[in-house]
Each structure stands twice: as structure tokens, then as C-alpha cells.
Amino acid sequence: MALLEVEDLTVEFGTRDGTVRAVDRVSFAVDKGEIMGLVGESGSGKTVSCRAMLHLLPGWQVRRASGRAMFDGQDLLTADEGKLRDLHGRRIGMIFQNPASHLDPLMTIGRQVAEPLIYHKGMSAKEARVEAIQLLRQVGIPDPKRAVDAYPHQFSGGMKQRAVIAGAVACQPDLLVADEPTTALDVTVQAQILRLLLDLRDRTGLAIILITHDLGVVASTCDAVTVMYAGRIMERAPKAELIRAPRHPYTMGIIRSQPSRAEPGRPLDSIEGQLPALSALPEGCRFHPRCEYAIAPCRSGEIPLDTVGPDHAAACIRWRELRGAAA
Amino acid sequence: MHRYRFVITRPLQLIPVLFGISLVTFVLTHMIPGDPARILLGIRATAEAIAAIHEKFGLDKPLFVQYFYFLKNLLQGDFGRSIIYRAPVLGVVADRIMPTLSLILLAVIISAILSAILASIAATRRGGGTDQAIRLFSTIGLGLPSFWLGIVFIMVFSLGMGLFPVSGYGDTFLDRLHHLILPAATLAVSLVPVITRNLRASLIAESTSDYVTAARAKGVPAKVIFFGHVFRNSLLPTISLFGVNIGWMIGGTVVVETVFSVPGLGQLMVSSIFARDYLVVQAVTLVLALGVVATNFLVDVATAVLDPRVTV
Amino acid sequence: MTAIEIPAPPSRWRGMSLPWTVPTGAAIVLFWIAVAVLSPLIAPSDPIGQDLSQTLQPPSLAHWLGTDNFGRDVLSRLIWGTRYDLMMGFFGVLFPFIIGVTIGAVAGYSGGIIDAVLMRLLDITISFPFFVLIIAIVATLGPGLSSFYIALALVGWVSYARLVRSQFLVLKQSDFVLAARCLGFSRARIVFKHILPNAIMPAVVFSMSDAVLDILLGSSLSFLGLGIQPPTAEWGIMISDGKNFIAQAWWISFFPGLAIIILAIGFSFLADGFAELLGAKD
Numbered sequence: 001m002a003l004l005e006v007e008d009l010t011v012e013f014g015t016r017d018g019t020v021r022a023v024d025r026v027s028f029a030v031d032k033g034e035i036m037g038l039v040g041e042s043g044s045g046k047t048v049s050c051r052a053m054l055h056l057l058p059g060w061q062v063r064r065a066s067g068r069a070m071f072d073g074q075d076l077l078t079a080d081e082g083k084l085r086d087l088h089g090r091r092i093g094m095i096f097q098n099p100a101s102h103l104d105p106l107m108t109i110g111r112q113v114a115e116p117l118i119y120h121k122g123m124s125a126k127e128a129r130v131e132a133i134q135l136l137r138q139v140g141i142p143d144p145k146r147a148v149d150a151y152p153h154q155f156s157g158g159m160k161q162r163a164v165i166a167g168a169v170a171c172q173p174d175l176l177v178a179d180e181p182t183t184a185l186d187v188t189v190q191a192q193i194l195r196l197l198l199d200l201r202d203r204t205g206l207a208i209i210l211i212t213h214d215l216g217v218v219a220s221t222c223d224a225v226t227v228m229y230a231g232r233i234m235e236r237a238p239k240a241e242l243i244r245a246p247r248h249p250y251t252m253g254i255i256r257s258q259p260s261r262a263e264p265g266r267p268l269d270s271i272e273g274q275l276p277a278l279s280a281l282p283e284g285c286r287f288h289p290r291c292e293y294a295i296a297p298c299r300s301g302e303i304p305l306d307t308v309g310p311d312h313a314a315a316c317i318r319w320r321e322l323r324g325a326a327a
Numbered sequence: 328m329h330r331y332r333f334v335i336t337r338p339l340q341l342i343p344v345l346f347g348i349s350l351v352t353f354v355l356t357h358m359i360p361g362d363p364a365r366i367l368l369g370i371r372a373t374a375e376a377i378a379a380i381h382e383k384f385g386l387d388k389p390l391f392v393q394y395f396y397f398l399k400n401l402l403q404g405d406f407g408r409s410i411i412y413r414a415p416v417l418g419v420v421a422d423r424i425m426p427t428l429s430l431i432l433l434a435v436i437i438s439a440i441l442s443a444i445l446a447s448i449a450a451t452r453r454g455g456g457t458d459q460a461i462r463l464f465s466t467i468g469l470g471l472p473s474f475w476l477g478i479v480f481i482m483v484f485s486l487g488m489g490l491f492p493v494s495g496y497g498d499t500f501l502d503r504l505h506h507l508i509l510p511a512a513t514l515a516v517s518l519v520p521v522i523t524r525n526l527r528a529s530l531i532a533e534s535t536s537d538y539v540t541a542a543r544a545k546g547v548p549a550k551v552i553f554f555g556h557v558f559r560n561s562l563l564p565t566i567s568l569f570g571v572n573i574g575w576m577i578g579g580t581v582v583v584e585t586v587f588s589v590p591g592l593g594q595l596m597v598s599s600i601f602a603r604d605y606l607v608v609q610a611v612t613l614v615l616a617l618g619v620v621a622t623n624f625l626v627d628v629a630t631a632v633l634d635p636r637v638t639v
Numbered sequence: 640m641t642a643i644e645i646p647a648p649p650s651r652w653r654g655m656s657l658p659w660t661v662p663t664g665a666a667i668v669l670f671w672i673a674v675a676v677l678s679p680l681i682a683p684s685d686p687i688g689q690d691l692s693q694t695l696q697p698p699s700l701a702h703w704l705g706t707d708n709f710g711r712d713v714l715s716r717l718i719w720g721t722r723y724d725l726m727m728g729f730f731g732v733l734f735p736f737i738i739g740v741t742i743g744a745v746a747g748y749s750g751g752i753i754d755a756v757l758m759r760l761l762d763i764t765i766s767f768p769f770f771v772l773i774i775a776i777v778a779t780l781g782p783g784l785s786s787f788y789i790a791l792a793l794v795g796w797v798s799y800a801r802l803v804r805s806q807f808l809v810l811k812q813s814d815f816v817l818a819a820r821c822l823g824f825s826r827a828r829i830v831f832k833h834i835l836p837n838a839i840m841p842a843v844v845f846s847m848s849d850a851v852l853d854i855l856l857g858s859s860l861s862f863l864g865l866g867i868q869p870p871t872a873e874w875g876i877m878i879s880d881g882k883n884f885i886a887q888a889w890w891i892s893f894f895p896g897l898a899i900i901i902l903a904i905g906f907s908f909l910a911d912g913f914a915e916l917l918g919a920k921d
Contacts, residue, residue: 470903
């Protein structure tokens with residue numbers, strides 16, 4: 001059985017223009033020790049679905065979240081505050097895009113790493129501090145004995161992210177939700193942080209949901225990939241297969257528009273148009289206004305997620321014809 | 328710890344301001360029409376005394392030279408003699424510092440506690456009836472004349488319930504505390520609305536910040552997040568606001584001390600104005616201005632202690 | 640010929656609904672203005688005339704708010720006093736406003752040495768406790784209403800100068816000012832027609848809460864005996880008069896205080912409402 005099974009997760013927001021669906025019947029699963037990439041443009045609903053699942057969206061924003069998110073036999077969506085607090089930090093950790101703003105500027109790094117140990121394991125401040133030094137060493141922070149008493153502003157971006165990771169994995173959780181953990185960092189630091197995450201997975205069997213818009217990150221890190229667009233899942237496949245043989249035109253588009261595929265003298269491919277506003281979603285396939293393969297049936301009705309192969313599904317009615325079109 | 332080096336360097340930066348303050352006080356006293364010597368000595372002064380004053384303050388010399396005489400005397404701790412108390416002004420003024428200082432300190436403590444409670448309630452029940460009530464209270468509080476409020480407090484708590492003395496200062500520590508509670512509460516009422524509003528806004532802003540989400544994601548209990556993270560961060564702008572408002576509060580003591588007959592600097596200032604004891608008025612003005620400068624320095628220190636990012 | 644369009648200055652008022660505090664505050668302030676204007680008509684009796692047979696009478700049908708120790712009708716004194724306290728709010732704001740806005744505009748627009756000098760002057764002024772400096776100036780000039788206005792003008796400008804200066808610093812870099820400058824408009828025209836109307840709004844909003852402070856200061860001064868002098872009917876003086884009789888005749892002090900509070904609430908509501916309109920942070 002999968003560690004986390006999300007089924008038909010739907011998240012609605014109340015906005016000035018009425019209720020909008022940021023996430024629409026999204027399903028995916030993550031196994032123990034698996035790194036699952038959740039890919040899409042900003043606004044595709046990848047962050048919202050994870051945060052809604054963990055009840056980490058600002059309370060006033062969510063109108064309704066429905067579906068199921070089974071974590072170890074427990075539905076996260078219906079879990080009460082106490083149960084969630086028990087899971088947060090102990091069994092499910094989360095790290096963020098901007099480590100600087102996610103650290104309290106007035107609290108020492110060590111204390112912030114130690115917080116979950118104090119509130120979950122009942123450690124004294126002293127014990128937790130010793131443990132925090134250990135954790136800082138594990139995430140590759142040099143001179144952890146000094147770093148433990150440093151304040152966030154004394155750390156570089158990469159070091160801050162390492163510290164956030166140390167806090168998130170302090171209690172050896174089963175699942176880590178990593179929300180664009182490398183986007184705000186320098187390229188060289190990005191690679192280090194990704195290596196650290198891989199290393200943590202190998203050592204502790206940690207499962208990771210890696211939210212990113214960067215296929216390069218997916219390629220170097222993930223085992224499986226889920227592609228989201230405008231609140232819906234477009235395609236889901238093991239990483240190698242997805243990159244080698246994508247079946248959804250949107251997946252093909254983002255693969256083609258990777259900067260790493262750029263060739264000198266040729267303009268970089270890109271997907272024409274823009275992500276639709278959630279309050280004005282197109283009928284039919286949400287991607288059809290931007291899709292070069294769109295035909296009449298794409299413009300109406302529900303496009304289901306169709307099984308392409310083992311562990312591979314795509315929400316495109318033309319996936320059979322599009323075989324190989326990406327190349 | 329070089330982070331705290333400014334504890335030494337900052338006072339040096341204050342020197343121009345201190346000069347400015349002394350200049351203003353000097354000019355003020357010299358704007359009074361008539362022979363300064365007669366003004367300073369009163370009408371029954373002898374000719375010799377007047378001559379001595381002329382000598383001491385350089386009154387025959389040009390104005391800017393007189394200022395240097397004034398500064399010289401000041402730096403020697405010589406504020407002149409009070410015509411009413413027939414004693415050196417410095418001693419007269421120094422005797423009144425403690426009551427005023429205690430009064431302000433007590434008022435600051437009362438308003439800090441009250442504002443913290445009110446702002447926390449308002450921020451956590453944002454938009455609710457309690458929040459609205461607290462906001463309305465702070466709007467009304469801004470317009471409460473402290474001299475009137477003091478009288479109402481005396482009416483209700485002293486004359487009505489007999490809980491506190493009507494006026495005066497007391498002898499022992501507890502006795503003084505007992506005497507100062509009503510005046511301090513009166514003074515606090517003018518500060519609480521300002522602090523409450525500001526703190527409420529900061530608390531609301533800070534509670535939506537990312538580090539709060541991160542703390543929740545680590546399973547930190549809501550109470551700890553509020554007091555350990557949100558409140559601490561909100562405290563910084565509030566403390567600087569205290570610094571900005573201390574001048575207003577010191578001004579308030581002048582009125583409150585008069586209402587409650589607290590023998591402090593404010594009461595001394597008012598009585599000396601009526602007695603035309605100008606050297607005392609001048610010295611009190613100077614001491615109270617120094618109080619503002621010193622408070623702002625303390626606020627800087629407090630900010631630096633609380634905020635590791637600050638390196639002045 | 641193509642018309643050159645200057646980007647419109649940011650309009651902050653359009654499309655905002657009026658907060659309830661604005662009409663409420665306006666109603667309260669207008670009520671007191673009406674009382675002040677109509678005081679000869681509505682006051683039941685002479686505010687200064689003594690009637691020693693009627694001293695310290697509690698509120699009754701004959702004297703709605705009672706009488707004071709000289710037998711004067713508290714309601715009549717309160718009605719007549721409105722004039723002084725409203726005036727203290729108005730003139731107390733007017734002079735500092737004019738001086739402060741001018742200094743702030745000059746400092747903000749010219750920068751350099753003028754700015755530096757004016758800002759040092761400001762630093763020194765704010766290092767005095769506001770009210771203490773006012774009292775010290777009044778002590779020098781001699782008690783009275785005009786001394787109060789002079790003192791306020793000398794001290795009160797700092798808040799306005801600070802507000803306007805910071806606005807100027809921002810606005811003089813803004814697109815519509817740069818555009819106006821490129822078009823070769825004169826300096827005066829840029830300052831008065833383009834920057835000032837935008838820069839002055841925060842100062843106008845502040846002037847309403849400042850009015851509250853000035854009314855409190857003015858009545859405090861009168862209470863201390865340094866402002867308007869007895870037997871004039873003014874709220875601060877009335878409270879001072881009643882101070883010695885609180886045990887027997889609470890009404891002498893109580894009602895004028897209430898009047899101050901209500902007037903202050905009116906201005907505070909206006910200030911709150913306009914601040915909200917300006918988009919100032921909650």
C-alpha cells in the first residue's frame with residue numbers, strides 16, 4: 001500500500017468573483033522511499049493541493065477541500081487540529097521555496113531546528129540543542145556547534161534551506177513535502193540541496209513530494225512525475241518514461257521548452273499563450289486553447305485520465321496518435 | 328561583543344541634539360521681556376545680587392557669548408538659585424525626579440500589560456465583536472482628557488470606593504505605589520490606545536508571515552507560535568512606538584501630577600511658572616528633554632537586544 | 640499635432656465606498672459647530688453671570704446640567720465653551736499645517752543643505768516632550784490663547800513637515816512628475832500643481848487627529864491656568880473649576896469632559912475614515 005494516496009482532491013477558494021476551483025479532482029500516490037515530482041507552471045495548483053492536504057493554507061482562503069488524502073490509514077482532509085499537529089513535523093515535514101522568510105528572524109537556527117524535537121519528542125531545550133547540532137551536521141552545515149547559535153540573517157540562502165530541511169526532518173518523518181526547494185537558490189547550491197534530499201531518502205527511506213516547475217530538477221531527482229495544469233492532472237508516469245515518451249501535448253511542450261535543450265542559433269521552443277484564470281476556465285480540455293493538436297472534441301466535455309501503460313496515464317484523447325510527436 | 332558597540336558611539340551622535348536642546352532652552356528664557364537679572368532674582372533683589380548675576384551669566388555681553396556662559400554653568404552643574412526655594416536649582420529639581428520617574432515607569436508597565444492583552448485579544452478575534460469593541464475603546468481613549476479622567480478616577484476610586492488616596496506621594500515603597508496607581512493609570516489611558524492599535528496591526532501582519540506556516544508545518548503548538556514567534560516579532564515596532572510616544576507621556580505627567588498633587592517635575596514646573604521662578608522652569612524643561620533623549624537611547628538598546636539583525 | 644499625455648497622478652479616491660466613520664464623524668463635528676454658532680440662541684442663560692443663590696445645584700429641570708460654585712448654569716457655559724474648544728482645534732491645526740507643509744515641501748523638493756538643516760531643526764524640536772515645550776513657551780510669552788497658538792505653531796509643524804517631506808521624496812521621482820519636468824514646466828508649477836496636491840493628503844488626514852490633540856492640549860493648558868483665563872466659559876476651565884467640588888458637585892467637571900470626548904471622537908472618526916480611504920494600513 002502506498003504511503004500517501006490522494007483521491008479526487010478538490011480545493012475551492014472564495015474570491016471576489018465567486019468560488020473558484022484551484023484544484024479539481026486530483027489523484028496521485030506516493031510510496032515509501034519514493035520521490036514524486038509534482039510539475040506545473042505557477043498557478044497550476046501543485047502547491048495548493050499539497051498545502052490544502054496538510055491544512056497549511058491560510059484559513060480564510062479555503063472555501064472547501066474535498067476528496068481523500070489517506071496517509072497511513074488516516075484521512076488528512078478530515079483530521080482534526082490535534083491529529084494534524086501530531087503529524088506535522090513528526091511524520092510529515094515540509095520545506096519551502098523561500099527559506100529566508102520561513103525562518104523566524106529573531107530565533108536562533110538551533111532553536112528552530114529543535115522545535116519539533118521539543119514539541120513532539122518532549123525533549124528538554126538542552127537535549128534538543130545537542131540533537132540539533134547533530135542534525136545540522138547531517139544536512140551539511142559546516143561548524144554546526146557555532147551554527148546552532150547563529151541567527152538566520154547570518155546564513156546564506158543555501159545554508160538557510162539546509163537549516164529548514166534539518167528542522168523538517170528532525171523527527172525522521174515518513175514524508176517530506178518540498179515546495180520548490182531550490183527555485184530561490186543559485187544553480188550550484190540547487191544541485192547541493194537536491195543531492196542532500198536524495199541522500200536523506202537513501203539513508204532514511206523518506207518519501208518526498210517534490211513540487212517544481214523545473215523539469216531539470218525532476219530529471220535529476222524524481223522516480224515518478226505528475227504533471228498538473230490549471231488544477232487538473234495532465235499526465236502521470238515514471239520519470240524515465242515520461243521524459244522519453246510523453247503522451248500529453250502539455251508535457252511535450254514543457255519538455256521542449258527546457259532551456260537545457262536550447263541549441264545555438266535556434267529560438268527556444270515555448271508554449272504559446274498563458275495559463276487561464278481559474279475564474280474563466282475553458283470548456284473541455286483546459287489546455288486546448290494552447291494546444292497545437294487540439295481538435296473539436298477537445299473543446300467540450302470531460303477529458304478523463306486514460307491509462308497509457310503500467311503506472312502511466314494521460315488526460316488526452318489523442319495520446320495514441322501523438323506517440324513520438326515530441327521528438 | 329561588537330554588536331553593542333553603539334552603546335558607546337550612539338551617545339556621541341546625540342551631542343548635537345543636546346546642544347540644540349540647550350540652545351532652545353536658553354533662547355526661551357531670554358525671550359522673556361525685561362532685565363533677565365530682575366526676572367531671575369525677583370522684584371526684591373538687591374543691587375549687589377543683580378550685579379553678581381550680570382557677572383555670572385555675562386549679561387552685559389552679546390547674546391551668543393551669554394550662551395557660552397550659560398553652557399559653562401550648565402556643564403558645571405550650576406543651574407542657578409531658585410528664588411522661591413532659596414536653594415540651588417539643581418537640588419530642587421533633583422528632589423522631584425524620583426516621583427516623576429516612578430510615575431512614568433508605573434504608567435509604562437500598566438500600559439504595556441494592558442495593550443498586550445487588548446491587542447492579543449483583538450488580533451486573535453479579528454473582525455469579531457470583541458475586536459470592534461477594543462477598536463472603539465481605543466478611538467475614545469485617544470480623546471480622553473487626562474485631567475478630566477484623573478478627576479473621574481478620584482471621584483470613583485478614591486472618594487467613592489475609598490480604594491486609593493486622593494493625592495500625594497507617600498513615604499514607603501508600598502505606600503508610594505498605592506499613591507501612584509491612580510495617576511499612573513490615568514497616564515496609561517492616553518498611551519494604551521496608540522500601542523494597542525499598533526500592536527494589533529503588527530500581530531495580524533506577523534501571523535500571516537511565512538515563518539508561522541513553517542512553524543505550523545513543524546507541529547509547533549498554536550500558543551507557542553503566537554507567543555514565541557508572532558508576539559516577539561510584533562514587539563519590535565511597538566517598542567519603537569513607545570520611544571516615539573514617551574515625549575507625549577512626559578507631557579502628560581505635567582497635567583496628571585497637578586491633578587493628583589504628586590510632587591514631581593511636572594508639578595514643580597507649573598508652580599514655578601506661576602511663581603515666576605524661571606531658572607527652575609528652565610531646568611525642568613531641560614531635564615525632561617534629556618529624559619526623552621535617554622528613553623530613545625534605551626529604546627535603541629532594547630531593539631538591538633531583541634533583534635539580532637540590528638547592528639547600529 | 641499629437642497631444643502629449645501626462646500620466647495621471649494616482650487617484651486614490653475613485654471606486655471606494657465611504658467608511659461609516661466619515662459621515663458619523665462629520666455629523667458629530669457639524670453638531671458642535673452648530674452649537675458654537677447658535678450658542679447665543681440656544682444657551683438657556685448667561686455663561687458668566689453669577690447667581691449666588693443658586694450655587695452647586697444638581698442637574699434638574701431648571702438647570703439640566705446643574706450649576707457651579709458661582710451659581711452659573713453648567714449647560715450654558717458648556718454651550719458657550721464650544722466656541723473656544725472648536726477654535727483651539729481649528730487654529731491649533733491651521734498654523735502648524737501651513738508652516739509644516741511649507742517646510743516639508745521645501746526640504747523634500749530641494750534636498751541638500753536646506754533639507755539637512757531643516758531636518759536637524761526637526762530633530763531638536765522632537766527631542767523635547769511636545770507638551771512640556773508648549774508649556775515652556777507659554778510660560779515665556781505669558782498665559783493666554785494667543786501664546787498657545789504661537790507655541791503650537793513653533794512646535795506643531797514637525798509632524799506635518801515630516802509627512803510632507805517623505806511624500807515629496809517619493810513623488811518627485813514618480814513618472815508623472817518626471818513627465819511634467821520633461822515638458823519643461825516651471826518648478827513652481829510642478830510643485831504646486833503636480834506634487835503638492837498628492838503629497839498633502841496624508842497631512843490632511845493627520846490634521847484631523849491633530850485637532851484632537853490640540854483640543855486636549857488647549858483645554859489642558861486652561862485647566863493648568865496657563866491658557867484661556869477664567870471666568871471665560873471654556874471646557875478645560877470648567878473642569879478645573881469643578882475640581883475642588885468633586886465630592887459635592889461632580890457635574891461641574893463631568894459634563895465638560897464628556898463634551899471634549901464627544902468632540903474628539905468626531906475628529907477621530909474623520910481621521911480613521913480618511914486614513915482608511917487613503918489606503919493606510921489597518
